[in-house]
Amino acid sequence: MAEKLSFYDYIRHELDDIQSSGLFKKERVITSAQRARISVQTPSGSKEVLNFCANNYLGLSAHPDVIKAAQDALATHGFGLSSVRFICGTQDLHKTLESRLSQFLGTQDTILYPAAFDANGGLFEPLLGEMDAIVSDQLNHASIIDGIRLCKAKRYRYLHNDMADARRCCEEARRDGARFILVFTDGVFSMDGTIAQLDKLRIICDEYNALLGIDECHATGFLGKTGRGTHEFKGVFGKIDIITGTLGKAMGGASGGFTSGRSEVIQLLRQRSRPYLFSNTLAPNIVGATIKVLDMIENSTELRDRLMNNTRFFREAIQAEGFEIKTGEHPIIPIMIYDAVKTQALATRLLDLDIYAIGFFFPVVPKNQARIRVQMSAAHSQTDLEKAVSAFGHAGRELGII
Ligand SMILES: *Cc1c(COP(=O)(O)O)cnc(C)c1O
Numbered sequence: 001m002a003e004k005l006s007f008y009d010y011i012r013h014e015l016d017d018i019q020s021s022g023l024f025k026k027e028r029v030i031t032s033a034q035r036a037r038i039s040v041q042t043p044s045g046s047k048e049v050l051n052f053c054a055n056n057y058l059g060l061s062a063h064p065d066v067i068k069a070a071q072d073a074l075a076t077h078g079f080g081l082s083s084v085r086f087i088c089g090t091q092d093l094h095k096t097l098e099s100r101l102s103q104f105l106g107t108q109d110t111i112l113y114p115a116a117f118d119a120n121g122g123l124f125e126p127l128l129g130e131m132d133a134i135v136s137d138q139l140n141h142a143s144i145i146d147g148i149r150l151c152k153a154k155r156y157r158y159l160h161n162d163m164a165d166a167r168r169c170c171e172e173a174r175r176d177g178a179r180f181i182l183v184f185t186d187g188v189f190s191m192d193g194t195i196a197q198l199d200k201l202r203i204i205c206d207e208y209n210a211l212l213g214i215d216e217c218h219a220t221g222f223l224g225k226t227g228r229g230t231h232e233f234k235g236v237f238g239k240i241d242i243i244t245g246t247l248g249k250a251m252g253g254a255s256g257g258f259t260s261g262r263s264e265v266i267q268l269l270r271q272r273s274r275p276y277l278f279s280n281t282l283a284p285n286i287v288g289a290t291i292k293v294l295d296m297i298e299n300s301t302e303l304r305d306r307l308m309n310n311t312r313f314f315r316e317a318i319q320a321e322g323f324e325i326k327t328g329e330h331p332i333i334p335i336m337i338y339d340a341v342k343t344q345a346l347a348t349r350l351l352d353l354d355i356y357a358i359g360f361f362f363p364v365v366p367k368n369q370a371r372i373r374v375q376m377s378a379a380h381s382q383t384d385l386e387k388a389v390s391a392f393g394h395a396g397r398e399l400g401i402i
Contacts, residue, residue, distance in 0.1 A: 036379040037051065059378040084277060104294055105220075108266070110258050111270055124184075129153065135156045136156070153182075183205050213243070222307055242259065242261040252290055256286050256287075310380050321390075340359075343361055350392065
């Protein structure tokens with residue numbers, strides 16, 4: 001009993017540490033569907049705010065056509081399958097979605113997972129062994145880092161987005177006698193909206209006979225002329241060996257992930273990838289709705305065009321208001337405040353003004369790099385954006401930031 005108590009003491013101590021370092025995460029409770037305008041709970045009830053922190057890039061999270069497709073699939077294919085894919089959890093819908101994703105991404109085959117976290121978690125270990133090398137960007141997503149940890153391949157890390165250092169890693173891996181080399185990077189890095197230099201990475205990979213893999217969670221559905229992703233944006237469509245991504249962001253935002261690539265790779269993942277073998281199949285309504293999402297974005301670029309127009313407008317307007325941003329083209333827009341305390345005060349004041357945006361500070365981002373990160377959506381109207389910019393200006397002047 002005494003031992004047990006000391007365990008709970010230890011847990012409470014850890015929680016206190018998190019609290020005192022200012023890193024305790026709280027969940028804000030939303031009482032509406034996920035949209036540009038959401039209702040959030042407040043101590044006195046609830047209020048409506050303009051939402052600038054969802055990954056709802058295309059505004060599909062509560063789109064009537066997507067909801068209708070989910071309801072249709074629920075009616076025809078049921079609520080759940082109570083099975084993993086290979087026992088009795090594969091419906092015609094799952095096969096259709098896999099082939100539609102392959103077509104969309106320019107690959108041969110695709111395997112669905114319960115989440116992109118699982119796609120990355122189950123990617124490396126089945127494909128590579130101790131004779132092999134994985135070269136990865138130092139700022140890659142946690143799920144990639146965890147996936148690589150589960151694999152016996154030798155690891156090489158390059159400085160964030162540094163092509164000379166990526167080349168150095170490939171050089172070292174070759175010199176160390178690697179059998180296969182896989183270079184893996186986020187297509188888009190979510191803290192800065194930085195878009196990976198896939199054109200340059202492809203050249204480096206070809207030079208060292210390395211494979212190139214990307215995580216497209218912040219790209220699939222909207223980046224590139226027809227929204228196919230970073231490979232389209234960077235002119236290397238059809239030249240990426242492995243693509244992982246999520247259905248939980250632009251593609252409707254429910255949940256689900258995938259890995260896409262050469263058919264033999266996907267076949268081996270179906271045999272050996274543990275999150276696929278030992279975790280439940282994706283619910284039919286998510287699958288049906290995602291097929292509808294693909295119909296919508298393949299038939300028209302209207303949503304991604306609107307998203308990109310919103311992005312251009314906001315990037316210009318917020319700078320004209322006197323704020324500094326990280327330059328770029330992605331709908332993730334970091335508004336640099338640098339000072340953590342001011343960043344927090346600004347986020348709080350913005351919420352008073354009905355603008356919901358999140359501040360990030362150390363250790364989520366480097367020291368003295370505190371920022372408010374806003375994310376554009378196709379669902380934001382011009383008026384929404386103007387209202388946000390003016391609230392930023394108002395609060396920024398009040399707090400002496402601009
Ligand atoms: C969101 C995200 C994931 C996880 O996606 P889920 O489908 O929610 O598990 C993985 N990688 C990157 C880069 C992400 O941004």
